[in-house]
Amino acid sequence: xxxxxxxxxxxxxxxxxxxxxxxxxxxxxxxxxxxxxxxxxxxxxxxxxxxxxxxxxxxxxxxxxxxxxxxxxxxxxxxxxxxxxxxxxxxxxxxxxxxxxxxxxxxxxxxxxxxxxxxxxxxxxxxxxxxxxxxxxxxxxxxxxxxxxxxxxxxxxxxxxxxxxxxxxxxxxxxxxxxxxxxxxxxxxxxxxxxxxxxxxxxxxxxxxxxxxxxxxxxxxxxxxxxxxxxxxxxxxxxxxxxxxxxxxxxx
Amino acid sequence: xxxxxxxxxxxxxxxxxxxxxxxxxxxxxxxxxxxxxxxxxxxxxxxxxxxxxxxxxxxxxxxxxxxxxxxxxxxxxxxxxxxxxxxxxxxxxxxxxxxxxxxxxxxxxxxxxxxxxxxxxxxxxxxxxxxxxxxxxxxxxxxxxxxxxxxxxxxxxxxxxxxxxxxxxxxxxxxxxxxxxxxxxxxxxxxxxxxxxxxxxxxxxxxxxxxxxxxxxxxxxxxxxxxxxxxxxxxxxxxxxxxxxxxxxxxxxxxxxxxxxxxxxxxxxxxxxxxxxxxxxxxxxxxxxxxxxxxxxxxxxxxxxxxxxxxxxxxxxxxxxxxxxxxxxxxxxxxxxxxxxxxxxxxxxxxxxxxxxxxxxxxxxxxxxxxxxxxxxxxxxxxxxxxxxxxxxxxxxxxxxxxxxxxxxx
Numbered sequence: 001x002x003x004x005x006x007x008x009x010x011x012x013x014x015x016x017x018x019x020x021x022x023x024x025x026x027x028x029x030x031x032x033x034x035x036x037x038x039x040x041x042x043x044x045x046x047x048x049x050x051x052x053x054x055x056x057x058x059x060x061x062x063x064x065x066x067x068x069x070x071x072x073x074x075x076x077x078x079x080x081x082x083x084x085x086x087x088x089x090x091x092x093x094x095x096x097x098x099x100x101x102x103x104x105x106x107x108x109x110x111x112x113x114x115x116x117x118x119x120x121x122x123x124x125x126x127x128x129x130x131x132x133x134x135x136x137x138x139x140x141x142x143x144x145x146x147x148x149x150x151x152x153x154x155x156x157x158x159x160x161x162x163x164x165x166x167x168x169x170x171x172x173x174x175x176x177x178x179x180x181x182x183x184x185x186x187x188x189x190x191x192x193x194x195x196x197x198x199x200x201x202x203x204x205x206x207x208x209x210x211x212x213x214x215x216x217x218x219x220x221x222x223x224x225x226x227x228x229x230x231x232x233x234x235x236x237x238x239x240x241x242x243x244x245x246x247x248x249x250x251x252x
Numbered sequence: 253x254x255x256x257x258x259x260x261x262x263x264x265x266x267x268x269x270x271x272x273x274x275x276x277x278x279x280x281x282x283x284x285x286x287x288x289x290x291x292x293x294x295x296x297x298x299x300x301x302x303x304x305x306x307x308x309x310x311x312x313x314x315x316x317x318x319x320x321x322x323x324x325x326x327x328x329x330x331x332x333x334x335x336x337x338x339x340x341x342x343x344x345x346x347x348x349x350x351x352x353x354x355x356x357x358x359x360x361x362x363x364x365x366x367x368x369x370x371x372x373x374x375x376x377x378x379x380x381x382x383x384x385x386x387x388x389x390x391x392x393x394x395x396x397x398x399x400x401x402x403x404x405x406x407x408x409x410x411x412x413x414x415x416x417x418x419x420x421x422x423x424x425x426x427x428x429x430x431x432x433x434x435x436x437x438x439x440x441x442x443x444x445x446x447x448x449x450x451x452x453x454x455x456x457x458x459x460x461x462x463x464x465x466x467x468x469x470x471x472x473x474x475x476x477x478x479x480x481x482x483x484x485x486x487x488x489x490x491x492x493x494x495x496x497x498x499x500x501x502x503x504x505x506x507x508x509x510x511x512x513x514x515x516x517x518x519x520x521x522x523x524x525x526x527x528x529x530x531x532x533x534x535x536x537x538x539x540x541x542x543x544x545x546x547x548x549x550x551x552x553x554x555x556x557x558x559x560x561x562x563x564x565x566x567x568x569x570x571x572x573x574x575x576x577x578x579x580x581x582x583x584x585x586x587x588x589x590x591x592x593x594x595x596x597x598x599x600x601x602x603x604x605x606x607x608x609x610x611x612x613x614x615x616x617x618x619x620x621x622x623x624x625x626x627x628x629x630x631x632x633x634x635x636x637x638x639x640x641x642x643x644x645x646x647x648x649x650x651x652x653x654x655x656x657x658x659x660x661x662x
Contacts, residue, residue, distance in 0.1 A: 052657040052660075055576070055657075057575075057576060057655065057656045057657035057660065058655050058656075058657035058658070059655065078581060078653055078655075079580065079581055079582075082575060082579070082580040082581050083580060085575070085576065085578060086578035086579070086580060090577075091576045091577060093576075093660070097569075097573045097576075097660075099570060099573065099574075101274070101278035102274075110574070110577060110578075111577045111578040113267050113271075114574075114577075114578040114579045114580065114583055115578065116263050116264055117263070118263045119263070119266075119267075158577060159577070162578060
């Protein structure tokens with residue numbers, strides 16, 4: 001199979017003086033394109049660290065093997081990582097991380113500016129994406145004028161404007177109410193259907209319900225979720241119930 | 253293909269400048285602090301340069317031209333033994349005896365009654381033996397100068413200083429006849445205004461050939477035809493004024509039969525001495541001001557780079573976000589480098605204007621000379637740009653090469 005992300009023996013250790021913390025240990029996973037994958041686990045289990053490594057925002061330990069769209073992450077220089085991020089990866093953070101002093105449309109168009117695309121073209125494409133996420137009428141506003149859900153949708157538009165192969169979402173619905181979260185989940189599902197591999201770290205059962213595959217992270221170790229028991233064992237009862245319901249309905 | 257490359261480069265450049273400008277304008281207080289701290293240092297440097305140059309120009313004007321290295325020989329009027337003024341035949345003696353003599357001019361001055369069609373009054377007539385320009389530093393603005401033959405003759409021709417020409421011939425002096433002590437002299441030239449305080453007396457005077465002056469115009473105290481009011485011995489490069497003075501005194505004493513035990517029959521003035529003193533002062537003042545300006549600039553640079561560094565650190569999350577959404581290292585470096593260059597340019601420009609303003613104000617208060625030109629403003633801009641380049645590159649590079657995740661998770 002043609003994996004867009006393929007990792008084996010993926011490790012990440014943080015050192016603080018003489019102390020050493022293992023955030024990820026022997027993680028192995030393969031993600032196909034056009035899929036929606038969720039990573040669940042308790043806080044501090046290593047979900048965000050794993051997404052940062054896959055998103056080339058951080059470097060794995062040297063014993064690791066990680067290929068992103070066929071490229072070996074370990075041998076990349078900082079410059080190569082930035083290039084690969086620009087070409088392959090979009091990010092959706094929990095707090096959107098929109099730049100407050102720019103308008104919404106300028107925020108969305110920003111990734112295209114870093115690709116050397118002229119101002120008119122990138123604004124046209126940004127407006128098209130804002131239309132798609134239902135924010136066309138808010139394009140000229142400052143991000144601080146948007147609600148939490150609108151900010152996340154604007155951030156999704158920004159992440160997708162450069163048509164990345166991978167979209168990494170770190171708890172995108174954590175700060176949203178149910179209705180806004182549902183809207184965003186629908187958009188993420190659409191993005192995955194469009195050919196992008198969507199990776200989501202989440203605690204939200206509504207997100208896991210729509211996922212194609214789920215991984216459980218427990219103290220830095222990864223396991224693919226086959227049934228609800230593993231989730232329940234980790235105290236993730238809501239997710240376990242959702243997952244079991246999906247399995248019984250033949251969703252996965 | 254070339255057009256596409258140009259277009260991409262233009263998009264990058266305009267975006268870099270736009271983002272940099274946006275980065276500065278979106279934080280006005282921070283940017284004002286950055287620009288202001290640099291402007292203070294640049295203003296100090298501009299002020300120092302302005303004062304040093306102004307002071308230098310004043311020194312140039314205080315003493316000018318040949319007086320820098322010359323001896324002026326006059327009769328020693330304080331001596332009880334009077335041997336008369338120096339005479340023309342002393343010139344070859346001095347030329348033989350004094351080393352490194354460049355040239356010797358002899359002057360004879362008399363105050364005479366002058367009359368033109370418009371005006372009558374008194375005027376100083378300077379009879380010159382030699383090329384007057386060596387001492388006056390004044391070229392002819394209208395007409396012609398005294399020729400070599402005329403300078404040694406008794407021809408009744410004269411040159412007028414600018415003010416004298418205006419005074420006696422408001423409608424134009426050239427070719428006119430000026431009566432000097434009842435002797436009619438043709439005005440063959442009008443001199444340009446003097447450039448130095450030491451020669452401004454020639455602006456109001458008449459210059460005539462030495463022999464003519466000796467024949468037609470008598471000073472108050474009788475002088476023989478070959479006697480000069482003073483002689484100016486110009487010392488060339490390599491010559492020492494003290495040695496020249498000793499040699500000249502020995503020669504003239506021998507010529508007049510004055511033993512060394514008697515007071516010297518002549519006084520030997522060194523008109524360049526004040527200028528050299530001014531130059532020494534100027535060098536000292538320049539060194540002091542340069543040191544103060546350098547310390548001010550250094551303090552400003554430390555403040556500037558500190559504010560720049562903290563400004564970039566403050567924006568590290570923004571930088572990390574930009575990198576997460578696709579900015580390359582070089583694009584971030586370019587943006588922040590452009591920001592620091594722009595702030596440097598603004599600081600340099602503002603500092604330049606403030607420095608020039610201070611120069612002008614202080615010069616008005618203390619009646620100083622001010623030399624302000626485009627060059628001084630260019631120096632300010634270059635200082636600002638250089639500071640921006642030096643102080644901006646390192647923090648921009650440091651922040652952009654950090655792993656974005658480490659910044660984002662803080």
